[in-house]
Amino acid sequence: MKAFVVRNPASLESLELREQPEPNEPGLGEIRVRLHASSLNYHDYSVVTGAIPTQDGRIPMSDGAGVVDAVGPDVQDFVPGDRVVSTFFPNWLAGPPPIGDFSTTPGDGIDGYAREWVVCPERYFTHAPAGYTHEEAASLTTAGLTAWRALMVDGPLKPGATVLTLGTGGVSIFAVQLAKMMGARVISTSSSDAKLARLSELGADEVINYRREPEWGKRVMEMTNGRGADHIIEVGGPGTLPQSIQAVAIGGHIALIGVLTGVAGEVPTARLMTRQARLQGLIVGSRTEQQAFVRALEVNGVRPIIDQTFELEAIADAFRHEASGQHFGKIGLSIA
Structure with a gap:
């Protein structure tokens, strides 16, 4: 079978x-899965x-999505022909996070899905949403479930709340889509007017060009x-966190998801304290949360x-396309 591998020193x-x-x-x-798609994340790029x-x-x-080809004895959730999507933490089935690193994450601590086939325990996958293409399903493992957990699990988001996405x-x-699904007001930022127009088309109620309005x-x-934003999807890290703290509502929630601007920096702690806001780090979610996410998407x-x-x-x-920053949404890989 075909597979891509990382050779050290690692580079594209x-x-x-x-x-x-x-x-x-x-x-x-x-289960044995014939993989048909993956999708790119900043973690994979790193x-x-x-x-x-x-x-x-x-x-x-x-991220990996495909079709179950065969099942071993005592498999409970799948039969041959089922369309499936991978889980980011195969051993985190439910409940609070039991792990704080990537030692069990496919594509990092263990082998991932840049290949045609995989044989693994059934807990490594869930059912994909009915009617999804493999490329669409593959986008859920990391990015989709992260947005779901940030808003729906850790939030929890309620109709009428204000969500800020970066x-x-x-x-x-995904956060824009889920927030609108729940009846929230969405404010979104970008440095591109063309992308801001697309965000508005997607449902964002207000948009901000952060280049013009630092x-x-x-x-x-x-x-x-x-009042401020009740929930903030903070993907930038130290370069954007001070502005997120400036924007958060009293008693609001900042989901610290990304480190696109670095791994350390100053935090305006006094402002965070007086806003009485919750700053919560998170990495993706559990298999049970992914199953709930899939059900919500289908409904x-x-x-x-x-x-x-x-x-x-x-x-x-x-x-390279991901690194250019020109993309809007997810970048897929087709595994024929």
Whole structure:
């Protein structure tokens, strides 16, 4: 079977296509999945470029979607022919987070889904939403579930609340869609007027160009008559967190999801304290939360926004497109 691996020192140029042995028959509690799609995340980019060190020969990509080809004895959830999507933390089934690193995450601590086949325990997957393409399903594992947990689990988001989203990456776009699904007011930021127009088309009620308005936290307060945003999808990290704290409502919730601007920085603690806001870090979610997310998508008919899909053999070009920052929503990989 075809598989891409990371060769150290890791870089996009060192990604290597290999032929690997065909998969075995699934054993007790295992399923065999013919993978058809993956999708790109900033975490994956960090692995394949060496920002997050991984072992030589690691198969990257944390997201995977495909069809169950065979099941082993004592499999409870799946039968051959089921369309499935992977889980980010295969051993986190339910309840509070039991892990604070990526040692069990496919594409980082263990081999991921930049390949044609995988045999693994059934807990590594859930059912995909009915009617989804494989590329759409693959977008749920990391970005989709992160937005779901931030708003619906950790929030919890209520109709009429105000949600602030930053940028137009996968998590932020999902957050806009989920917030509108729940009847929330959405304020979104971007540095591109063209992307701001698309955000408005997607349902954002107000938009802010943060290049023209670097003090966008103050602008959010003006838009909300001094109240602020009840929930903030904070994907930037230290470069944007002070503005998010400026924008948050008293008693509001900031979901700290990304580190796009760095891994450390100053925090205006006095402002956070006086706003009595909750700053909560999170990494994706559990298998049970993913199953609830899938059910909600089926009921409400929300479909992911796929910016562009690349063939697996063009994986390096897909990551270059991600690095350019030109995408709107998710970037897919097709595994034929």
